[in-house]
Amino acid sequence: MMFRATRLRRLAGTVTVAAMAVSLVACGSDDATSDGTVTLEFAQWWGAELPAGEFDKIINDFTAQNPGIKVKLLSAPYASTKQQLLTGAASKTLPDVVGLDGAWVNDFAEQGAITDLSKLMTDANYDASQLASQVQVEGKTYMIPVVNFVYPLFVNKDLLTKAGVQNVPTTRTEFLDAAKKISASGGDVKGWVLPLDTAVPNGVQNDVMSWLWASGGSMVAAGKPNLTSAPVKSTVEYVKSLNDAGVIAPGSLTMKEQDKVEKFTNGQVGMMIDSLAHINLIKKNKPDLNFEVAALPAEDGYTGERGIPYASWGIGISDSTKHKAEAFKFVSYLMSQETNAKLSTIANGFPGNKNAEPDFDNSDPLFKTAFDIYQQGYPANEFVGLPKSEDLMRSFAEQLQLVLTGKSSVDDALAKSQENWSSVIG
Amino acid sequence: MTLTAPETSTRSAPAAPGRSRSTLARRLVAYGYLSPTVLLIVVLMVVPIVMVIGYSFRDNVIVQENSVFAGFANYTKVLTDANFLAALKNTAVFISVSTMAHLVLGLAFAMMLNTPLLGGVTKAIFRIVYILPWLFTIAVIAVIWRLLLDPAGVVNHVLQTLGLIQEGVNWFSDPGMALWAVTFVNIWAGYPFFMISLLAALQGIPTDLYEAAAVDGTNWFQRFLHVTLPQLRPVIISMAVLDLIWTSHQFALIWMTTGGGPLNSTEMLSTFTYKQAFSEYEFATASAAAVIVLLLTMVLAFFYVRSQREQ
Numbered sequence: 001m002m003f004r005a006t007r008l009r010r011l012a013g014t015v016t017v018a019a020m021a022v023s024l025v026a027c028g029s030d031d032a033t034s035d036g037t038v039t040l041e042f043a044q045w046w047g048a049e050l051p052a053g054e055f056d057k058i059i060n061d062f063t064a065q066n067p068g069i070k071v072k073l074l075s076a077p078y079a080s081t082k083q084q085l086l087t088g089a090a091s092k093t094l095p096d097v098v099g100l101d102g103a104w105v106n107d108f109a110e111q112g113a114i115t116d117l118s119k120l121m122t123d124a125n126y127d128a129s130q131l132a133s134q135v136q137v138e139g140k141t142y143m144i145p146v147v148n149f150v151y152p153l154f155v156n157k158d159l160l161t162k163a164g165v166q167n168v169p170t171t172r173t174e175f176l177d178a179a180k181k182i183s184a185s186g187g188d189v190k191g192w193v194l195p196l197d198t199a200v201p202n203g204v205q206n207d208v209m210s211w212l213w214a215s216g217g218s219m220v221a222a223g224k225p226n227l228t229s230a231p232v233k234s235t236v237e238y239v240k241s242l243n244d245a246g247v248i249a250p251g252s253l254t255m256k257e258q259d260k261v262e263k264f265t266n267g268q269v270g271m272m273i274d275s276l277a278h279i280n281l282i283k284k285n286k287p288d289l290n291f292e293v294a295a296l297p298a299e300d301g302y303t304g305e306r307g308i309p310y311a312s313w314g315i316g317i318s319d320s321t322k323h324k325a326e327a328f329k330f331v332s333y334l335m336s337q338e339t340n341a342k343l344s345t346i347a348n349g350f351p352g353n354k355n356a357e358p359d360f361d362n363s364d365p366l367f368k369t370a371f372d373i374y375q376q377g378y379p380a381n382e383f384v385g386l387p388k389s390e391d392l393m394r395s396f397a398e399q400l401q402l403v404l405t406g407k408s409s410v411d412d413a414l415a416k417s418q419e420n421w422s423s424v425i426g
Numbered sequence: 427m428t429l430t431a432p433e434t435s436t437r438s439a440p441a442a443p444g445r446s447r448s449t450l451a452r453r454l455v456a457y458g459y460l461s462p463t464v465l466l467i468v469v470l471m472v473v474p475i476v477m478v479i480g481y482s483f484r485d486n487v488i489v490q491e492n493s494v495f496a497g498f499a500n501y502t503k504v505l506t507d508a509n510f511l512a513a514l515k516n517t518a519v520f521i522s523v524s525t526m527a528h529l530v531l532g533l534a535f536a537m538m539l540n541t542p543l544l545g546g547v548t549k550a551i552f553r554i555v556y557i558l559p560w561l562f563t564i565a566v567i568a569v570i571w572r573l574l575l576d577p578a579g580v581v582n583h584v585l586q587t588l589g590l591i592q593e594g595v596n597w598f599s600d601p602g603m604a605l606w607a608v609t610f611v612n613i614w615a616g617y618p619f620f621m622i623s624l625l626a627a628l629q630g631i632p633t634d635l636y637e638a639a640a641v642d643g644t645n646w647f648q649r650f651l652h653v654t655l656p657q658l659r660p661v662i663i664s665m666a667v668l669d670l671i672w673t674s675h676q677f678a679l680i681w682m683t684t685g686g687g688p689l690n691s692t693e694m695l696s697t698f699t700y701k702q703a704f705s706e707y708e709f710a711t712a713s714a715a716a717v718i719v720l721l722l723t724m725v726l727a728f729f730y731v732r733s734q735r736e737q
Contacts, residue, residue, distance in 0.1 A: 086704050088486045107707055111489050188594075192510035199685025250577035253688035259572075261697060380628045391705045401689050405601065 014069040033254065038326045039070040043084060044099025046147075046313050046347070047075030049277070062333050069326050070096075089113035094318035094407075096327050100143045102135050102312055102384030103205075110139040110387065117141040117318040120328040131335065132354050135385050136315060145312035146334055147349035149277045150374050151206050152293040152308065159270040168294045172211070172238055175271070175297040179247035181335060182270035191247035191270040194239070195255040196401060202257065205383050206309055207273050208400065211235045213307030213380035214296035220382050225421035227396075227414045234299065236403065236410050243404045253401050265289060275311065276370045277348055283352045283364065294367050295373045300426040307380025313347070350374055388424050473719070481713035488709040501716035510715065512690050515696040520609050520694060521673040527613040528669055529662065532620025537654075539621070540628040560618035568682035571611045572598070598653055598684050601691040608692050612676060620665055627661040628654070658731070667730040672721055695719050 046056040055228045060069050074095055076084065088094040089108045098114065099305035108114045118141045121128050128134070128141075155168050159172060163181035167174075179191025187346045195203040209219060217231030226232065242248055249269050251259075257274075264272045265286045273296065282289060295306055316336060317327045333339055341356035348367055351358060383389040402408035408416075476675075481487040485496040504510050535556050539549055559567070574581050575597035582594040597607040631654065639649045677696035680686060686697040695715065703712035 083704070091710065107489070127682060196688075197685050199681050200688040251596050251599045253596070253601075254604065254684045255599065258574075288728070388706060391701075394701070394705060398687075398689065401687070405689070407689075 008022060012332075035067055037070060038323045039072055039326055040097055040323060040330055041072050041095035042094040042097040042323075042330070043074040043076075044313070044315075045076060045078040045081040046099055047073055048077050050346055056345060058334075059338060059373070061339075062330060063312045066329065071330060088326070092320050094320065096318055096321040096323055097330055098316050098318060100135075100314035100316045100379065101200075102143060102145070102314055103386075103389040105135050105314070105316070106137050106385050107143045108195075108316070109140075113322060114142050114316040115321075116142060117317065117328070117331075120317065120324060124325070124328055124332065126332060128330075129249060129257075130337070130353050130355055130418055132352050137385060141202070143312075143314040143316045144331065144335060145314050145352040146340065147313040147344045147347045147352060148310045148379060149275045149342065149347075150308050150310045150370060151210060151273050151275055152370050152373055152380065154264060154271045154272050154274050154282075155292055155294060156264065156267060157290045157292055159185065159267065163270070166290065169271075169297050169386055170295070171297050171300045171302075173300050176238075176242060176247070177246065179242060180245055180270065183245075183247045189268060189270065190243060190249040192272050193249040193255070193260045193263050193272045194242075194252045195257050195260045196252050196397050197254050197256045198394050198397050198401075200256065201390060201397045203260075204393040204396045204400070205273075205381065206257075206311075207260075208239055208396075209236065209382070210273050210296055210307075210309040211238060213309060213382070215299040215302045216304045216307065218382060220386075220425070221424070224244075225394050225418055225425060227313040227418040227421060228411075230388070231412060233414060236400065236414060239355075239400070253330055253404070264291075273309070276367065278347060279364055279366055293373070295368050295377065306377040308377045309381050310379040311381070312384075313349070313351070366383045386425055392421055392424060452468040453494050466476055477719075478713045478716050482717045484708055487713070493710070496710065500710045501718070503594045504711055504714045506717065509690055509693060510695075510698055511694050513686075513693040516605055516692060517674060517694045517696075518678070521604060521670050523609050524612045524616065525666055525669045527609075528617045528620045529666060531613065532624050532665075533619070533658075533662075535621045536624035536628055539625055550714060552666055556621060557618045558609070559615050560622075562615070564678040565616070565682060567611065567615050568679055571614075572683060575607060599688050601689045604684050604688060604691045608680055611683065612679055614672065615679070616669070618671070620669070624658060627658050631657045660736075663733045664730065667726055667733060671726045671730070674719070674723060674726070695722075 042059075055073070055075070060072060063070055072186040077103075080102070082104070085094060085098055085100075085104065085108075088098075088114075089111050092113060092114055100108070100114070105114070117134075118136075118139075120126075121141070131144060132148070133145050134141040135145065153168070154172075160168070160178065161183050163178065165178045165181055169175040169178045175192075182189060182191040194207050196207075197278060212219060212231055212235040215231065215235075217229075217235065218226060219229075219232055220226055220228070247257075249263055260269075260272055260316065261274060261282065262280050263269045264274070265282050267286075267289070276293070279293075282291070296308065298306055315331055317331065321327055335353050336345065337353055337355045340351045340353040343356060344351040344356065344358045345363070348363065349358075350371060358367070358371070358373070383393065386392060396417050399408065399413035399420075403410055403413045483496060483498075484493040485499070496699060535552075538544070539553055539556070544552070544567070562570070573579055576582075577594040577596050577599075581597070585591045586594070595603065598604050615714060621635050628711045635653050635657070636649055639653050644652070676694065677700065680692055680694050680697050681700070684692040686693040686701070696719075699712050699715040699719065702708045
């Protein structure tokens with residue numbers, strides 16, 4: 001009996017160790033099967049933001065057309081995807097195809113984590129002229145924007161009317177005036193909302209620098225920061241004037257983007273700059289909210305084209321993947337006229353393929369309005385392609401917070417920001 | 427008895443080669459059982475810690491392939507960084523106030539739940555109410571308190587209605603208020619663990635001690651001071667040291683409420699390290715900061731182990 005028990009224990013121990021060894025070996029196995037089928041892993045946050053099952057349909061169409069390639073979707077919310085890709089890039093274990101934000105591209109490219117798409121396009125004889133834009137680092141393309149989401153001005157028409165403002169503001173002076181009147185219309189309502197949270201500091205990009213770009217300004221000149229220039233100073237002084245006038249919703253120093261949308265949806269603020277992608281969310285949460293979208297107000301007297309901030313669902317390919325050709329085939333499919341139009345339509349965004357046209361027939365009319373605004377201006381986001389762009393935004397946000405709390409002058413804050421940025425992109 | 431006798435005689439006899447192999451195999455079986463755990467500890471703990479320590483002595487790690495040995499440069503950089511020193515100070519305030527409040531609240535509620543003055547049903551209701559914060563995840567807690575402490579939120583509304591404040595307070599976005607606001611939320615989230623542990627310890631105190639003290643003519647406070655506290659001392663010390671360690675690692679709550687802002691007023695060692703690594707991509711300085719946190723934690727762990735040994 002004892003010998004049998006001992007043998008059993010030995011057997012159990014051996015099996016345990018063997019099982020662990022096998023499982024560890026399995027972790028490192030290749031993703032190409034014996035019949036030649038290649039499985040591409042595609043990590044992105046898009047699937048989590050699209051209506052359930054819609055992205056799967058697009059992927060299934062691809063696999064039906066390409067029987068030798070399977071696509072395994074790794075869908076997670078934006079923040080989780082970012083976290084996973086950051087660690088994956090650092091350890092050179094990125095999935096084969098990755099969803100990218102323009103703000104990450106420079107860092108991933110510098111780390112050698114994502115591959116040069118220019119070469120893959122040449123190898124595949126791909127016609128790059130159909131692409132609306134490409135994100136490049138040192139002349140090489142590393143990201144292709146698949147769908148673009150613009151950030152127009154959202155205006156609560158009921159609050160505007162209640163405040164006695166007849167027209168949607170088109171200049172900074174009109175905006176300040178409207179914001180003052182809305183803030184004076186009673187209750188806890190404020191004219192504008194400014195999220196300056198430093199955990200995810202994209203408020204600097206979407207809600208502050210957007211004022212600069214709307215007036216044709218630029219924060220970078222010849223590849224170097226240009227924060228002490230007159231247009232940037234004018235922008236920061238304008239934001240400060242809004243703060244001094246008491247028209248910004250309280251709590252902005254730690255406010256997040258979702259708080260901004262929530263305050264607008266609840267009628268606590270009259271105007272905000274926000275992604276077009278949130279239209280459906282706002283209408284779902286408050287179907288009777290009477291709002292419209294408009295171009296961002298520009299400096300008084302400005303008559304040039306207005307830059308409109310945008311964010312993209314970009315795509316890139318891991319440098320360490322063994323299946324670059326198959327991965328690029330998948331990218332080409334997503335960027336094809338038909339698929340790209342379909343994807344932008346369900347995403348409520350604008351296509352990355354110039355020839356693709358989103359179908360507005362079943363969309364909210366506001367999307368068509370926004371598309372017109374988009375076509376009249378130009379997409380502007382100078383943070384795309386910059387190194388450590390999130391860190392640049394954060395250091396700028398901290399200086400702006402000092403200005404808004406009266407602890408620093410605009411000049412000092414911009415000089416300090418210029419110094420901070422110069423150490424990164426100088 | 428019949429089994430031990432032959433084994434003793436076997437030990438005294440010269441070991442035959444076959445039996446020696448058998449003994450060795452028997453010993454290896456034990457190691458075989460341990461090996462999965464040992465392997466996991468090595469892979470998940472020892473290797474990452476050694477790697478992080480290695481990174482902290484190099485420059486441009488991870489993001490560049492050719493990093494070079496940098497000596498203590500990263501430590502010098504971190505220890506002279508004003509933001510790190512501010513984070514250190516904030517962390518010290520955050521963990522000491524949190525732990526103290528956890529202890530006081532946990533003990534007060536535990537004593538209330540242990541008192542014979544309340545009936546069984548009342549105790550059960552309070553037990554559920556008091557333990558509720560412990561059932562929420564940090565993400566839920568952060569969302570709840572962001573809503574409650576919003577400038578237009580419920581807390582300000584109640585305080586204004588009661589006439590305690592004239593204007594809405596920016597709890598999380600006022601640099602002078604934010605650290606206290608996140609500390610308060612952390613206290614709210616963490617006291618039930620103290621309460622449960624102390625309640626269990628209170629129920630283990632022999633009633634004879636209280637009866638003897640009562641016969642000696644002591645009042646309630648004297649019994650608390652000379653019977654309850656000495657009896658709870660081992661638990662209190664263990665819990666306090668563990669809480670200091672856990673609270674010093676608090677990241678999610680800070681990140682989801684204030685992100686370390688406004689103006690770095692809630693920057694903690696954890697958020698500082700995270701920003702260094704995943705925002706500035708300075709993995710070497712992040713590693714140095716992490717090693718400093720590890721050393722500080724080890725000091726606390728030393729006291730914890732010592733208190734356990736004393737017990």
